[in-house]
Amino acid sequence: MSEQLSIRVFPDSQFRNSLATFVVLVALMKTEVKGMDFNQRPFTVIWETTRACDLVCLHCRADAIPDRNPYELTTQEAFRLVDMICEFGQPYPIFILTGGDPMKRPDIFDIVAYATQKGVRVAMTPSATPLVTREAIKRLAEAGLVRLAISLDESTPEIHDSFRGVQGSFAHTLRILDWCREFGIETQIHTTVTKHSLEDLPKVADMVAELGIKLWALFFLIAVGRAARPEVRRLNISPHDFERVFNWMYDLSKSAPYDITPREGYHYRRVMLQRRAQELGVPVEELLKEVLEKSLRPTDVVPSKDRPKIVRAPMGVNDGRGVVFISHVGLVQPSGFLPLAGGSVREKPLAEIYRHSPLFVRIRDYSQLKGKCGVCEFKQICGGSRSRAYAVTGDYMRSDPYCIYRPKAWGKSKKEIATVAQT
Numbered sequence: 001m002s003e004q005l006s007i008r009v010f011p012d013s014q015f016r017n018s019l020a021t022f023v024v025l026v027a028l029m030k031t032e033v034k035g036m037d038f039n040q041r042p043f044t045v046i047w048e049t050t051r052a053c054d055l056v057c058l059h060c061r062a063d064a065i066p067d068r069n070p071y072e073l074t075t076q077e078a079f080r081l082v083d084m085i086c087e088f089g090q091p092y093p094i095f096i097l098t099g100g101d102p103m104k105r106p107d108i109f110d111i112v113a114y115a116t117q118k119g120v121r122v123a124m125t126p127s128a129t130p131l132v133t134r135e136a137i138k139r140l141a142e143a144g145l146v147r148l149a150i151s152l153d154e155s156t157p158e159i160h161d162s163f164r165g166v167q168g169s170f171a172h173t174l175r176i177l178d179w180c181r182e183f184g185i186e187t188q189i190h191t192t193v194t195k196h197s198l199e200d201l202p203k204v205a206d207m208v209a210e211l212g213i214k215l216w217a218l219f220f221l222i223a224v225g226r227a228a229r230p231e232v233r234r235l236n237i238s239p240h241d242f243e244r245v246f247n248w249m250y251d252l253s254k255s256a257p258y259d260i261t262p263r264e265g266y267h268y269r270r271v272m273l274q275r276r277a278q279e280l281g282v283p284v285e286e287l288l289k290e291v292l293e294k295s296l297r298p299t300d301v302v303p304s305k306d307r308p309k310i311v312r313a314p315m316g317v318n319d320g321r322g323v324v325f326i327s328h329v330g331l332v333q334p335s336g337f338l339p340l341a342g343g344s345v346r347e348k349p350l351a352e353i354y355r356h357s358p359l360f361v362r363i364r365d366y367s368q369l370k371g372k373c374g375v376c377e378f379k380q381i382c383g384g385s386r387s388r389a390y391a392v393t394g395d396y397m398r399s400d401p402y403c404i405y406r407p408k409a410w411g412k413s414k415k416e417i418a419t420v421a422q423t
């Protein structure tokens with residue numbers, strides 16, 4: 001990544017650089033901030049509606065194919081899944097319909113409508129194919145879809161279309177965003193960060209601003225599905241580039257007219273706190289304590305007057321810890337990028353699997369984290385990507401191999417580390 005990855009056109013926000021002001025801001029927000037016990041309930045439920053998709057994205061996690069699997073959850077099972085989400089109680093987790101391409105299911109409008117009638121907020125991540133028409137967006141809006149997320153990897157069609165494997169995908173993405181605006185559906189952009197897209201990120205950032213997007217999510221590659229192939233693994237950026245992108249994101253987050261978040265880049269939260277503490281002139285430990293005690297969200301820590309108000313989870317969400325993924329055949333996984341299941345919704349209620357299955361209980365138990373993540377002072381807000389640890393090492397409790405941070409306790413004697421790991 002070169003110098004080009006620097007902040008562009010956004011005006012300076014009115015930042016308050018004193019701890020006193022920060023504390024006042026936190027106090028003002030306190031009424032909105034509620035702790036959330038991720039041992040009991042997820043913030044987000046993601047359902048892989050199907051693995052069928054007409055795109056052939058180079059890095060596809062789902063290794064999607066053109067046709068639907070006859071063993072996918074049926075419409076009735078999808079309704080039952082919505083009922084299971086409601087069993088977590090109010091406020092219901094956000095329900096995200098992903099794929100493959102959810103638009104390959106003709107019943108998708110009924111499923112959105114069913115969940116909406118139950119009071120569940122639904123978002124969807126369709127693929128930019130001719131299945132998404134103006135009429136389809138209108139029907140989704142009528143069914144109650146709250147937000148639509150779509151991929152945009154580059155600021156020009158050439159690399160985006162070659163990455164997604166279909167000519168015209170870039171242009172259709174822009175049309176879909178127009179239709180969402182027309183019918184009042186919030187929009188979100190997903191960008192996969194690779195060696196190809198790295199230098200272009202500032203231009204994509206400008207586009208996201210011009211398109212009036214609510215949230216920009218930057219996805220960091222996990223070697224799973226088609227992304228596990230050597231030619232795709234080679235596209236992953238280096239751990240040092242993770243750090244540089246995170247610092248760039250932090251600067252951008254202060255003035256961008258949208259919210260920005262990493263996916264499978266949990267150590268961004270550590271960078272965020274380090275940078276914010278530096279700005280406030282306070283020890284980072286003090287800020288970390290405040291974040292943990294008050295269950296603060298990223299948007300509480302880095303305020304911005306330009307950012308739209310959207311619901312964000314308190315920091316600490318990680319694979320299987322505030323997020324749960326249900327596969328197209330009903331398997332319950334900590335993440336779509338971690339192909340291990342704690343059970344099936346065809347056999348047990350979702351809440352029971354999420355709360356009590358050995359896989360989910362263990363992955364949330366940070367006293368069992370190994371290596372640097374196990375002794376890291378930031379682990380309660382970060383914990384490293386469990387999916388990346390699994391993809392790279394085969395052990396989902398090992399350290400995130402793409403974090404360069406050296407925890408304070410790292411390098412101490414094994415006895416000392418064991419003591420820290422229990423805290």
Ligand code: SF4
Pocket residue numbers: 266267270372373374376377378379382383384385399400403404405407
């Ligand atoms: S060492 Fe692990 S827990 Fe600590 S910041 Fe890095 S990824 Fe996060």
